[in-house]
Amino acid sequence: xxxxxxxxxxxxxxxxxxxxxxxxxxxxxxxxxxxxxxxxxxxxxxxxxxxxxxxxxxxxxxxxxxxxxxxxxxxxxxxxxxxxxxxxxxxxxxxxxxxxxxxxxxxxxxxxxxxxxxxxxxxxxxxxxxxxxxxxxxxxxxxxxxxxxxxxxxxxxxxxxxxxxxxxxxxxxxxxxxxxxxxxxxxxxxxxxxxxxxxxxxxxxxxxxxxxxxxxxxxxxxxxxxxxxxxxxxxxxxxxxxxxxxxxxxxxxxxxxxxxxxxxxxxxxxxxxxxxxxxxxxxxxxxxxxxxxxxxxxxxxxxxxx
Amino acid sequence: xxxxxxxxxxxxxxxxxxxxxxxxxxxxxxxxxxxxxxxxxxxxxxxxxxxxxxxxxxxxxxxxxxxxxxxxxxxxxxxxxxxxxxxxxxxxxxxxxxxxxxxxxxxxxxxxxxxxxxxxxxxxxxxxxxxxxxxxxxxxxxxxxxxxxxxxxxxxxxxxxxxxxxxxxxxxxxxxxxxxxxxxxxxxxxxxxxxxxxxxxxxxxxxxxxxxxxxxxxxxxxxxxxxxxxxxxxxxxxxxxxxxxxxxxxxxxxxxxxxxxxxxxxxxxxxxxxxxxxxxxxxxxxxxxxxxxxxxxxxxxxxxxx
Numbered sequence: 001x002x003x004x005x006x007x008x009x010x011x012x013x014x015x016x017x018x019x020x021x022x023x024x025x026x027x028x029x030x031x032x033x034x035x036x037x038x039x040x041x042x043x044x045x046x047x048x049x050x051x052x053x054x055x056x057x058x059x060x061x062x063x064x065x066x067x068x069x070x071x072x073x074x075x076x077x078x079x080x081x082x083x084x085x086x087x088x089x090x091x092x093x094x095x096x097x098x099x100x101x102x103x104x105x106x107x108x109x110x111x112x113x114x115x116x117x118x119x120x121x122x123x124x125x126x127x128x129x130x131x132x133x134x135x136x137x138x139x140x141x142x143x144x145x146x147x148x149x150x151x152x153x154x155x156x157x158x159x160x161x162x163x164x165x166x167x168x169x170x171x172x173x174x175x176x177x178x179x180x181x182x183x184x185x186x187x188x189x190x191x192x193x194x195x196x197x198x199x200x201x202x203x204x205x206x207x208x209x210x211x212x213x214x215x216x217x218x219x220x221x222x223x224x225x226x227x228x229x230x231x232x233x234x235x236x237x238x239x240x241x242x243x244x245x246x247x248x249x250x251x252x253x254x255x256x257x258x259x260x261x262x263x264x265x266x267x268x269x270x271x272x273x274x275x276x277x278x279x280x281x282x283x284x285x286x287x288x289x290x291x292x293x294x295x296x297x298x299x300x301x302x303x304x305x306x
Numbered sequence: 307x308x309x310x311x312x313x314x315x316x317x318x319x320x321x322x323x324x325x326x327x328x329x330x331x332x333x334x335x336x337x338x339x340x341x342x343x344x345x346x347x348x349x350x351x352x353x354x355x356x357x358x359x360x361x362x363x364x365x366x367x368x369x370x371x372x373x374x375x376x377x378x379x380x381x382x383x384x385x386x387x388x389x390x391x392x393x394x395x396x397x398x399x400x401x402x403x404x405x406x407x408x409x410x411x412x413x414x415x416x417x418x419x420x421x422x423x424x425x426x427x428x429x430x431x432x433x434x435x436x437x438x439x440x441x442x443x444x445x446x447x448x449x450x451x452x453x454x455x456x457x458x459x460x461x462x463x464x465x466x467x468x469x470x471x472x473x474x475x476x477x478x479x480x481x482x483x484x485x486x487x488x489x490x491x492x493x494x495x496x497x498x499x500x501x502x503x504x505x506x507x508x509x510x511x512x513x514x515x516x517x518x519x520x521x522x523x524x525x526x527x528x529x530x531x532x533x534x535x536x537x538x539x540x541x542x543x544x545x546x547x548x549x550x551x552x553x554x555x556x557x558x559x560x561x562x563x564x565x566x567x568x569x570x571x572x573x574x575x576x577x578x579x580x581x582x583x584x585x586x587x588x589x590x591x592x593x594x595x596x597x598x599x600x601x602x603x604x605x606x607x608x609x610x611x612x
Contacts, residue, residue: 040404042348073379073397077400078401083404091383098386099389102347105347120387178356
């Protein structure tokens with residue numbers, strides 16, 4: 001059994017490779033819900049959906065999120081009313097949010113709904129939200145104050161400087177059913193190549209998860225989302241710098257050292273392998289940039305081999 | 307100034323005729339919200355939307371509700387998840403519900419949102435919900451117990467016998483801003499040809515409205531939705547019978563007599579004009595069946611002439 005901690009696009013692409021080399025029923029994905037958002041009264045779980053859509057082969061391959069062949073009738077109509085359209089929800093994607101919101105309204109948990117959606121997409125891996133409670137990644141923006149994750153990420157295209165990040169509600173949250181067991185029982189725990197601050201840290205902010213992962217430290221393998229000092233996608237490098245961290249694989253190693261035994265870094269960073277090991281982690285150097293599913297599968301094999 | 311109490315399809319068709327013979331800014335429609343429903347977390351106001359879509363010339367002329375040229379991408383996708391699809395929401399129609407739900411979530415009232423939507427549709431008449439509070443028309447069904455309006459009307463296609471009707475929440479509701487003034491200040495108050503039990507009675511269930519209308523009794527003109535003992539559309543005749551009322555224009559006259567000075571009935575019921583007058587109302591006989599906008603305009607002119 002393999003357990004993976006996952007954010008959105010990068011994690012989903014890695015998991016797609018992992019499922020090329022392992023059976024779905026051997027894999028549990030614990031997914032960040034810190035960027036969940038309620039829009040128009042609908043509960044949207046972007047990272048959970050990105051993971052499901054990707055693994056179901058339904059994702060928009062170009063963007064890495066949303067559905068392939070999506071249409072935008074609802075959003076186009078919403079523009080007539082001057083409605084909230086900066087977060088564009090596709091027509092078929094909306095069906096996911098209608099279903100989730102309806103079931104939550106009936107008293108189902110986010111875990112229940114996520115399992116139901118995954119089943120509907122024909123998935124056989126376990127997709128677990130990190131928690132069934134509401135945890136909100138919030139960002140303190142220079143000269144503005146605190147804003148929500150999607151306000152930062154989508155509305156402002158993560159282009160404003162961040163002073164601090166907070167995971168509101170995390171202190172009162174508990175890991176979703178199965179999360180701690182999946183970490184304890186796995187032969188290895190993989191930290192996917194996701195934003196350390198915005199995708200992985202919210203998962204660890206849920207009390208109990210960091211301790212459970214740290215307890216498996218020797219079997220924990222992380223894939224660095226930073227390659228040659230830059231994020232492959234998104235603002236991971238900038239936000240690390242803004243928070244006073246080093247936006248290199250060494251910075252990632254320092255962040256992850258308390259609970260990670262091995263860090264997988266890209267060949268472009270081979271010269272930093274020694275510095276990573278100096279932080280007390282094993283270091284594996286291998287190509288980590290996934291242009292397609294073949295490279296993702298090769299990376300997954302390398303991670304499992306580490 | 308003319309004020310009309312309105313349900314859904316029948317009222318909307320009548321109002322469309324009225325706007326052929328009167329300016330929009332002279333008209334206020336007070337619309338039933340007893341069949342409002344929360345679906346997938348979205349606030350749906352079917353009668354308000356039917357009135358707006360119809361008056362904006364955007365309604366599906368065949369069904370009398372929903373939008374012309376509508377698509378069903380979201381509902382079709384929702385079927386994958388086994389989601390709630392018995393109440394089918396079209397793609398462009400969904401934009402209305404997303405907007406309404408978002409604005410209500412921001413703290414706007416249903417009156418605010420309705421005015422904003424009406425403006426977006428280019429309407430110049432005032433469309434007022436009967437109340438800004440939640441009032442729910444609920445039906446006690448033989449052998450089943452109480453169910454919600456849409457469960458009765460859409461899901462069971464109004465084909466189950468009704469023992470009683472209740473307007474839950476009405477006792478604690480107050481008329482929406484402008485409702486009592488629109489009734490007091492109008493030169494005439496029209497009760498549109500809508501279901502007396504399911505569309506008009508919920509409006510009167512809001513404390514203050516019946517008194518206000520009764521105070522204008524001499525200037526109140528109702529159009530019977532019952533023609534030759536049958537409803538032109540929907541279950542008005544059946545439900546009146548099930549509740550022990552006479553499903554004829556005389557039954558309507560008895561229901562409306564406390565607050566209505568004049569009842570407009572169809573030529574098919576000309577022989578019952580005397581019986582209507584015996585209930586203490588003036589009776590006007592005229593063609594009331596609206597096959598198109600021309601007949602609706604002629605009917606509106608007849609009502610205003612009465």
